[in-house]
Amino acid sequence: MSEKFKLYVAEERAKSTAEHALVSILSELGHSTLTVALLWSMFPASELLAWFACAATVSLIVYILHNQVLPDKPLYTPRRWFFSVTCSSFSVGFVWGLVPVLFFSPDNIVYLAFIIALYTGYVSGGLSVTFTHQPSFVAFSTGITLPFAARMFFQDEQVYNTIGALAIFYVAMLIYVSKNMNTLFLETAKIQFANLQLVEDLAREKEAVEQAVSAKDRFLAAASHDLRQPLNAISLFVDALRPLQTKAAGNQIIEKIRLSLKGLNSMLHSLLDISRLDAGAVDSTPKHTSLTTLTAQLVEEYQTKAAHLRLVNELDDEYTVFANPTLVYRVVRNLVDNAVKYTNEGLVTLRARQDDDTVYLEIEDTGIGIPQEKLTTVFDEFEQLNNPERNREKGLGLGLAIVKRLCDLGKIEIQLKSKLGFGTLVSLRLRRGVITEPGDHAEPNSDSLHGKLIAVIDDEQSILDGMQHLVSSWGCDTIVGESQDKIMAALTQQSRVPDLIISDLRLREGSRGIDVIDVICEEYNTDIPAILVTGDTAPEHINEAQQSGLSVIYKPVDVQLLQAEVIQLIQQHHP
CATH class of the missing domain: 3.40.50.2300 (Response regulator)
Incomplete structure (x- = not known):
């Protein structure tokens, strides 16, 4: 067990103890009051009140101590917490173990049943509170069992001796159970600690990546x-x-x-x-834009640049979209440019179809295609396929990264299908627009x-x-x-x-x-x-x-x- 993990476990135990402190003191004060009320007619009031004052004082001291010995408090150290919680557990248990010693009524079956119920209930309740720290339960159960069992053996009657022996056996079994519960707590703590370490490592990695990206951006901006x-x-x-x-x-x-x-x-x-x-x-305000005119201009421009290809524009009808014209132009231009770069021969085809409120624009080429494992990375910055020599005519690998960002900005859905050696099909899903009359410019x-x-x-x-x-x-x-x-x-x-x-x-x-x-x-x-x-x-x-x-x-x-x-x-x- 590493020192860092030991410190983590100690802090978790301290937090758990503090979380149960309020419930514990309220429970102890309530049970003390009930116990005094039930025994009021059987024993002297002064003795009962003295025991109640002692029990309440111990509970209050333990409550204050548990809230002061916390990881964020000046008094906290793992060693100090261990000592204080063990001693306080024994003290609380011992106060309750004194009840059958100070107040005992031989041959009263009702009283005997009350004492046994009080003992078993408190020992079981102590297990639920101290399960994260077995020494605390051992101290508590020892504190309450020693005086209880001693009083039963002191009576020197078979029934009481049997009750005393059963009490020792009962607490021994619960100590064994507490060991298993503590082991389960440690295993859970290990998982939580590993998760925290993983989160911290991821946070450090994220910070390192963000710093690297920031440094890259500053370098690119300056350069x-x-x-x-x-x-x-x-x-x-x-x-x-x-x-x-x-x-x-x-x-x-x-x-x-x-x-x-x-x-x-x-x-x-x-x-x-x-x-x-x-x-x-980048302005993303949508406008009613003629997709037919836009594609015709691009095809005319690239037809002269790519004489080895046949660019086909199948947008015979008038298609109008409601999108930012600059965004659409940049997206389509980059896609056409990419298709031309990676198509050595054959066709680059632009076609469109429309539904009630949607226009689908497709750019298809008969180029080299994209491997299936690369379909999810081609939109990353500086990602280039089939350009190991870094030919500047093929750009920097930013075209599709820009396309993806522009599509996200303009709320344009993009889909990519490709087969290596057979070509690529890119589909854009655009909102349908309304045909407008050209103004005078x-x-x-x-x-x-x-x-x-x-x-x-x-x-x-x-x-x-x-x-x-x-x-x-x-x-x-x-x-x-x-x-x-x-x-x-x-x-x-x-x-x-x-x-x-x-x-x-x-x-x-x-x-x-x-x-x-x-x-x-x-x-x-x-x-x-x-x-x-x-x-x-x-x-x-x-x-x-x-x-x-x-x-x-x-x-x-x-x-x-x-x-x-x-x-x-x-x-x-x-x-």
């Missing part, structure tokens, strides 16, 4: 931010360089650089998607940017240079600054109010782009449209950007997306 900064600058310079390049060979090189950057951008955005989902920064006009003044704030000089070249190529005037002070100094030299602000979220020395934007707006006493640009994937920073109410674009910046957002904001502010 993602640091990688995005130079990639964003490169992307801006490449797009600014493109209209200046006139040679065909140079354009080909630029295009290859753009494709490489696009691949890196895709992987970084996968990490960003996970972080945004962790931060709860004004197309963005790039001419609206000509001559507009745009203020750019970023603490990376290379990004400032790239943004300045890019924005200037749109026909805009630009003012740049690395901090609040520098951008404000540059703005004071202008007689114009900026038409738009583009700022990094995190600047040097803990400064925030949100605050800089607020200062500029207060300076001109007007609301100026603004865009936050950030490379952060930490959930708290994503939440900060989303809650600002400003437009947010993540690095490396998609130039077309940035231009479209700039045009839209300026047109909304200057219709």
Whole structure:
């Protein structure tokens, strides 16, 4: 028995004794009162009251002692508890064993029956209270039996001698029973102790896993931010360089650089998607969305990317779903992308069917399939099949993890069936929507940017240079600054109010782009449209950007997306 287990058992015994303390004192006081009442006419009142006072005092002392010698009390030690509970058990038993010694009525059959019932009842009751600690029962039963049996033997009559012998035999049997009960208690305690140890081990493992996940998230957030900064600058310079390049060979090189950057951008955005989902920064508001239009766009896009395959869109009828269009688009896109990656030849088919209130969208491929034992793990983060060489063209293994989280967020039921070597079928269960008439939307006009003044704030000089070249190529005037002070100094030299602000979220020395934007707006006493640009994937920073109410674009910046957002904001502010 280990020391830790011994301490656990001692504490459990102390708690059990304390739990029974109140019931015990009430029982003892009640029985003492009843005993005195029954013997009141047979023996002197002074002797009965003296015994009652002694019994009540002992019971009270034992009650207080049991509540003071507890694991959470200063007096508690296992040794001190053992000594106190053993002595107190003997004391209580001895007080009750004195009843037939102090008060005895020979040849009174009714009294004798009362004494025997009192003795057997108390010894049995003591067993139920002290079963967790056999020495306590032995002490109690010895305390009550010794004076009782001695008084029976002292009477020197066969009937009383027989009662005394039976009392000793009875208590010996109960001591044997108490041994078995104590053994059962120890076995139960072992199981409870093992369970507690298991819970503690699991808690430690859970904490270690949570710390590891937190460390991973912090590392990915820091690495993602640091990688995005130079990639964003490169992307801006490449797009600014493109209209200046006139040679065909140079354009080909630029295009290859753009494709490489696009691949890196895709992987970084996968990490960003996970972080945004962790931060709860993804909008899941459902809308009536045309599933037919959405799938047609994806099939058209991937048909050019996967010339070796035949993408078939069987959504001939109009299917409308009530779901968040961005979530549905990301889910279907990731599933189609996954099907294309792992299908070397054959078909990737999209089909749909609908019931009264449900639309089922299926994406089926004739690809390599998934082993049955992997069907439950393919939705885990960084889980990839058939990519031992970690080919970056096949991503990071986050596609299906993102799909699962997006489906959970959008309350989209997803089912996966696959047979190794024959292909995979993914089914999405979506709520049926209502067909709506398309509204009138004004197309963005790039001419609206000509001559507009745009203020750019970023603490990376290379990004400032790239943004300045890019924005200037749109026909805009630009003012740049690395901090609040520098951008404000540059703005004071202008007689114009900026038409738009583009700022990094995190600047040097803990400064925030949100605050800089607020200062500029207060300076001109007007609301100026603004865009936050950030490379952060930490959930708290994503939440900060989303809650600002400003437009947010993540690095490396998609130039077309940035231009479209700039045009839209300026047109909304200057219709």
